[in-house]
Amino acid sequence: MRISLPMGSSTITGDVSDDAQIILPKKNNKKTIDxxxxxxxxxxxxxxxxxxxxxxxxxxxxxxxxxxxxxxxxxxxxxxxxxxxxxxxxxxxxxxxxxxxxxxxxxxxxxxxxxxxxxxxxxxxxxxxxxxxxxxxxxxxxxxxxxxxxxxxxxxxxxxxxxxxxxxxxxxxxxxxxxxxxxxxxxxxxxxxxxxxxxxxxxxxxxxxxxxxxxxxxxxxxxxxxxxxxxxxxxxxxxxxxxxxxxxxxxxxxxxxxYKIPVEPADIVIVSAGGMPKDINLFQAHKALENVKNAVKDGGAIILAATCGEGYGNSVFETWINECRTPQDAITRLQKGFVMGGHKAALIGKLALEKELYLISNNGSAFAERAYFKHASTLQKAINAAMKNRTKPRILVVPYGNITLLTKNSI
Incomplete structure (x- = not known):
């Protein structure tokens, strides 16, 4: 099945198994009004x-x-x-x-x-x-x-x-x-x-x-x-x-x-930050991760699509990313005292210890890896990497992670 995700002012595409579930906002049943x-x-x-x-x-x-x-x-x-x-x-x-x-x-x-x-x-x-x-x-x-x-x-x-x-x-x-x-x-x-x-x-x-x-x-x-x-x-x-x-x-x-949607947790979640302006930098795009994290099984993978044309988007965040070599370094540093901007490094670090994080952006591998992601140059390469060593994984696709909140299905 071919999927399409917003990225910047355009879209990117990739192929997933036919049983992958695409999560879209619920339809507004009210009459369309100008x-x-x-x-x-x-x-x-x-x-x-x-x-x-x-x-x-x-x-x-x-x-x-x-x-x-x-x-x-x-x-x-x-x-x-x-x-x-x-x-x-x-x-x-x-x-x-x-x-x-x-x-x-x-x-x-x-x-x-x-x-x-x-x-x-x-x-x-x-x-x-x-x-x-x-x-x-x-x-x-x-x-x-x-x-x-x-x-x-x-x-x-x-x-x-x-x-x-x-x-x-x-x-x-x-x-x-x-x-x-x-x-x-x-x-x-x-x-x-x-x-x-x-x-x-x-x-x-x-x-x-x-x-x-x-x-x-x-x-x-x-x-x-x-x-x-x-x-x-x-x-x-x-x-x-x-x-x-x-x-x-x-x-x-x-x-x-x-936009609050209960789902059965998956092995792989593919999420877009929603395109511009929400993926203008990683500081903003990270919010899509927070919206889908509870729908990913422990040890599962999250693939984030975000252009990050303005890089990390926050000087303190970037400093921490450069100075904290491991996710745990960032977490430990924040525990010693809250620092605005540094908190973002710690939050991504915490997710990186719990899940596999992949980033598709307009930047190179060093940009992704410094921020505790695995780099992928295309959506298909990210999907293939996440699929490796996973037998028949359950996959969720979230094209609008900026506005969609996934919660664990209580049923």
């Missing part, structure tokens, strides 16, 4: 909130938090609807768009134009700066809430994003646009250290780290969120607006219904 209608309806019927135009005073300033180039959020589709509401409220000229970079790199002007489209020229916009943040208060778990001063000085904060599974925050979206989006390095690292808590895992909305993010949102005073759920082709299939908690939870329920 994305603009979905987005407009969400704003006109906000969840647990007054409409945006009734919240914002005509003399108030507004910060709209948007995602960077590593996220598939269709910001250019959201902004026209938001600005229509803001124009009715009389505050369009006092609205600024803030790119939430977290700890990611700065973006190029062409990347900003791609995200904002016409609003690159029509609206005030700037990137979050780690070193220019305002301290507000500590969360109950000890995270200092320090947000970009250009956000803190605004009267109103609107968060935008997409909702999908996240390997330690449970889900993306909601207040995550603020923390880590526009927070200080100290805030981000303190919050992210909670990923070591046993409750912080993908698909858990009540984990320690997620609770900390939501509390930071309350402290900062998020006034409104505007989030979407996307299908595997990055089309909007659901939109939510309103209260930062209740609207977000409505979105996570849809994600669970469509």
């Amino acid at each position: 994305s603009d209608i979905l987005l407009k309806n969400a704003l006109s019927s906000p969840i647990a909130s007054r409409p945006l135009g009734e919240i914002i005073g005509s003399d108030e300033s507004v910060a709209i938090l948007v995602s960077d180039i590593t996220r598939p959020v269709p910001t250019k589709k959201l902004l026209p609807h938001l600005f229509t509401e803001l124009e009715h409220a009389g505050v369009k000229s006092r609205t600024r768009i803030i790119f939430g970079l977290g700890l990611h790199r700065l973006m190029s002007e062409s990347e900003k134009k791609h995200i904002l489209a016409d609003y690159y020229y029509q609206a005030s916009h700037l990137e979050h700066e780690l070193d220019h943040c305002t301290y507000l208060k500590d969360t109950k778990q000890g995270t200092p809430v320090e947000i970009f001063s250009k956000v803190a000085e605004c009267d109103r904060i609107i968060c935008t994003g997409n909702i999908e599974f996240h390997y330690y925050a449970g889900y993306t979206g909601g207040a995550k646009a603020l923390l880590p989006g526009v927070s200080s390095e100290r805030s981000i690292i303190t919050n992210h250290s909670l990923m070591l808590d046993e409750t912080s895992y993908t698909g858990n909305i009540d984990g320690a780290l997620r609770r900390d993010i939501d509390e930071a949102g309350r402290i900062a005073g998020i006034d409104f969120i505007y989030d979407v759920v996307l299908d595997s082709n990055k089309n909007v299939i659901h939109a939510v607006a309103g209260d930062a908690i209740k609207a977000h939870r409505n979105g996570t329920q849809i994600v669970d219904e469509l």
Whole structure:
């Protein structure tokens, strides 16, 4: 059977046995509705909130938090609807768009134009700066809430994003646009250290780290969120607006219904990070591993397809990969003290001790092997290598590992 996986802006193919199981998101049984209608309806019927135009005073300033180039959020589709509401409220000229970079790199002007489209020229916009943040208060778990001063000085904060599974925050979206989006390095690292808590895992909305993010949102005073759920082709299939908690939870329920899939554990799982932008670097693509790891038997194999055009994607991660020669070295180092970026090396290292990891990327063998993977130049070579010494292995194929969460079938 021929299989095809997204990789970068294209696809790769390979052959597997006919009894391999292809795991796709569940079909959305709701009637297909144009994305603009979905987005407009969400704003006109906000969840647990007054409409945006009734919240914002005509003399108030507004910060709209948007995602960077590593996220598939269709910001250019959201902004026209938001600005229509803001124009009715009389505050369009006092609205600024803030790119939430977290700890990611700065973006190029062409990347900003791609995200904002016409609003690159029509609206005030700037990137979050780690070193220019305002301290507000500590969360109950000890995270200092320090947000970009250009956000803190605004009267109103609107968060935008997409909702999908996240390997330690449970889900993306909601207040995550603020923390880590526009927070200080100290805030981000303190919050992210909670990923070591046993409750912080993908698909858990009540984990320690997620609770900390939501509390930071309350402290900062998020006034409104505007989030979407996307299908595997990055089309909007659901939109939510309103209260930062209740609207977000409505979105996570849809994600669970469509993308949380119970399976019988397999010997080999072949997974794509979902193509661009999710496979822009290994730091991002790793999340697909976390989404499928529970569907692989102990000692089984995971084949990851990701271009990794920007390499490892994080300088600390790359340093650890170069300095920690073995998976156990990375794990031991993290146990001595949490380091953001280094955690990624330890997580991949832990998986490498439990499974065989194969990487198909646009990089050479040294790139893969330093990160505890076995290198394969093609999908077919990776499949053949994983099949070796395995008699009639059960195989799962996951073309959209960025949005699909596999769980062990309890039946």
